[in-house]
Amino acid sequence: MSFSVNLALLPAKLRRVLIVGAGVAGLQTAVALLKLGLEVLVLEAEDDVGGVWVRNYSGFGLQIPWRMYQFPEFLWPQELLPTDEYPSGAQVRAYIRAYAAHFDLLRHVRLHCKLLRLRWSPVSSSWEALYCDTAAKKCFKTFADYTVICSGLFSNAYVPDYKGTQAFAGLQLHAKDFTDLAMARGKRVLVVGSGKTAMDCLNSLCAGRTAASITMLFRQGHWPLPRSVLGLPIHRMMFNRAAVGMLPPYYTAGRLERAAGVAARPLKRLFWKGLECVIARTFRITSDVRPTVPLPADLFFGGQILDDTLDELTGCEVLKTIKGEVNRFVRNGVILQDGSFLGVDLILYCTGYSKSYDYLEPGMRQRLELQKDGLYLYRSVLPHAVPHLAFVGSEVSTYNNILTSGLQALWLAGVLAGRVALPPPHAMAADVRMQRHWRRKVMPPQRSRGSVLMQYMMQYHDQLLHDMRCDPRRKGFNPLAECFGAYTAADYSSLLAEGTGAGAAGGGQAAAGGRRGDG
Ligand SMILES: NC(=O)C1=CN([C@@H]2O[C@H](COP(=O)(O)OP(=O)(O)OC[C@H]3O[C@@H](n4cnc5c(N)ncnc54)[C@H](OP(=O)(O)O)[C@@H]3O)[C@@H](O)[C@H]2O)C=CC1
Numbered sequence: 001m002s003f004s005v006n007l008a009l010l011p012a013k014l015r016r017v018l019i020v021g022a023g024v025a026g027l028q029t030a031v032a033l034l035k036l037g038l039e040v041l042v043l044e045a046e047d048d049v050g051g052v053w054v055r056n057y058s059g060f061g062l063q064i065p066w067r068m069y070q071f072p073e074f075l076w077p078q079e080l081l082p083t084d085e086y087p088s089g090a091q092v093r094a095y096i097r098a099y100a101a102h103f104d105l106l107r108h109v110r111l112h113c114k115l116l117r118l119r120w121s122p123v124s125s126s127w128e129a130l131y132c133d134t135a136a137k138k139c140f141k142t143f144a145d146y147t148v149i150c151s152g153l154f155s156n157a158y159v160p161d162y163k164g165t166q167a168f169a170g171l172q173l174h175a176k177d178f179t180d181l182a183m184a185r186g187k188r189v190l191v192v193g194s195g196k197t198a199m200d201c202l203n204s205l206c207a208g209r210t211a212a213s214i215t216m217l218f219r220q221g222h223w224p225l226p227r228s229v230l231g232l233p234i235h236r237m238m239f240n241r242a243a244v245g246m247l248p249p250y251y252t253a254g255r256l257e258r259a260a261g262v263a264a265r266p267l268k269r270l271f272w273k274g275l276e277c278v279i280a281r282t283f284r285i286t287s288d289v290r291p292t293v294p295l296p297a298d299l300f301f302g303g304q305i306l307d308d309t310l311d312e313l314t315g316c317e318v319l320k321t322i323k324g325e326v327n328r329f330v331r332n333g334v335i336l337q338d339g340s341f342l343g344v345d346l347i348l349y350c351t352g353y354s355k356s357y358d359y360l361e362p363g364m365r366q367r368l369e370l371q372k373d374g375l376y377l378y379r380s381v382l383p384h385a386v387p388h389l390a391f392v393g394s395e396v397s398t399y400n401n402i403l404t405s406g407l408q409a410l411w412l413a414g415v416l417a418g419r420v421a422l423p424p425p426h427a428m429a430a431d432v433r434m435q436r437h438w439r440r441k442v443m444p445p446q447r448s449r450g451s452v453l454m455q456y457m458m459q460y461h462d463q464l465l466h467d468m469r470c471d472p473r474r475k476g477f478n479p480l481a482e483c484f485g486a487y488t489a490a491d492y493s494s495l496l497a498e499g500t501g502a503g504a505a506g507g508g509q510a511a512a513g514g515r516r517g518d519g
């Protein structure tokens, strides 16, 4: 198979775009491309729009205040404003539905339609997609000039492969299917993992008081973050420019910035050690569960903001924690690596998610240069060796995913409209190599390190805006706010306002009318 890779990775004809996934990334991509006058078809495997917010483990919700989780182009409408600062999953879902309704997107979305295969046809010079409507139990073929993968970080549940699972008489569930606490009634529950999902599930299991016993099994602890540190809300500490000064410089940093970074090392160490102390005290973290990875590096695992009180967990008599791993299953439980037996009726996998690119043919997958630690893309959007294909929201993870995917969608629209110029493929490849080298130096190893940005969110957003020739400083001429103010979606609203769009030399403040930012 041979492509004529044109400089901008653009199709010669561009009329019809296939978008895979109708979560926050797919929907924002649809809006951005519809504005260009393109025809879009959105395939969504679930029976509703909203991705990870359609359904999840019992009691799931947003871990940051709603003000921090907004579409820049459609801030939470008054009638949907949650009374609690931290909305429930159902409230976020309703907000996303309202976004889709506001932009009249549903007529472009095919629900319960799962993409099976995506093949580039050199003959028709277009993508040929095979998808199945699981409700109608029918498969269809469709064509598109361009494809944007928006299936996110959480579409494939990851469950470790253990020996003897078929002999196990109990129930095994991935957390995403643990939608009802009643599933745990009277059972000896084993929770595997120690991420945000595990902590939330443990919390609701303890609060529910229906399980006979609850055991948390984990291989390493992770640093939780309290909702506020010494009176300062944690999101204010994380969503500003000053915060990243406490980390190793971004991959684009020049010599001066690098030197300053080295000089500031003692100060940074002091900052993080101090924060570790406060957190250890807040959550009464004992030495047996204390994370071995230092806090700044541990945050690249995703971070978790917990309710400071932990009342449910500390008062939970049936809860036990074990540091260890499953070795194999037996009929009535599991044998751990240390040889001990644990009686289990329900095993709840809070083991996260993995990626799959199986819908692509092997030859195409090869061109993506998939690594053991994930996919590395130009600006976390474009595979530099595969034309006519982009990823929005699927290969990037920050502390503000709704905003990040919104800015990516805008950037991609700019690229497709020819307003955002791309460097030649060899320069893109060089940028990706630099990025990969840097990530492997500053971030702990994990399955999808190629998509991790987390605390480097501001640097990344600045890059996208710079490419779009927009001012990345969005706080007006206010140096204090610029440095320490929390950056939210509202700061970018004006970029998306009708009539501007990517490439318009915008900047300055967000649209005045109805602005509800970091209040
Ligand atoms: N917006 C929100 O409110 C919410 C956000 N989230 C976010 O979603 C993301 C995913 O969270 P989560 O679902 O907790 O998944 P994570 O990937 O964060 O955590 C997975 C957990 O499972 C463990 N694990 C993975 N593989 C194995 C294995 N083979 N054997 C044993 N243990 C294993 C990991 O251990 P180890 O650490 O040793 O690798 C880790 O403790 C995070 O970024 C989180 O912050 C989650 C819930 C709500």
Ligand SMILES: O=C(O)C(=O)Cc1c[nH]c2ccccc12
Pocket (backbone or CB within 6 Å): 062, 063, 064, 302, 303, 304, 305, 398, 399, 400, 401, 402
């Ligand atoms: O995009 C989301 O769903 C978020 O809530 C962002 C997010 C993921 N992990 C976090 C850890 C701390 C703060 C925000 C997040």
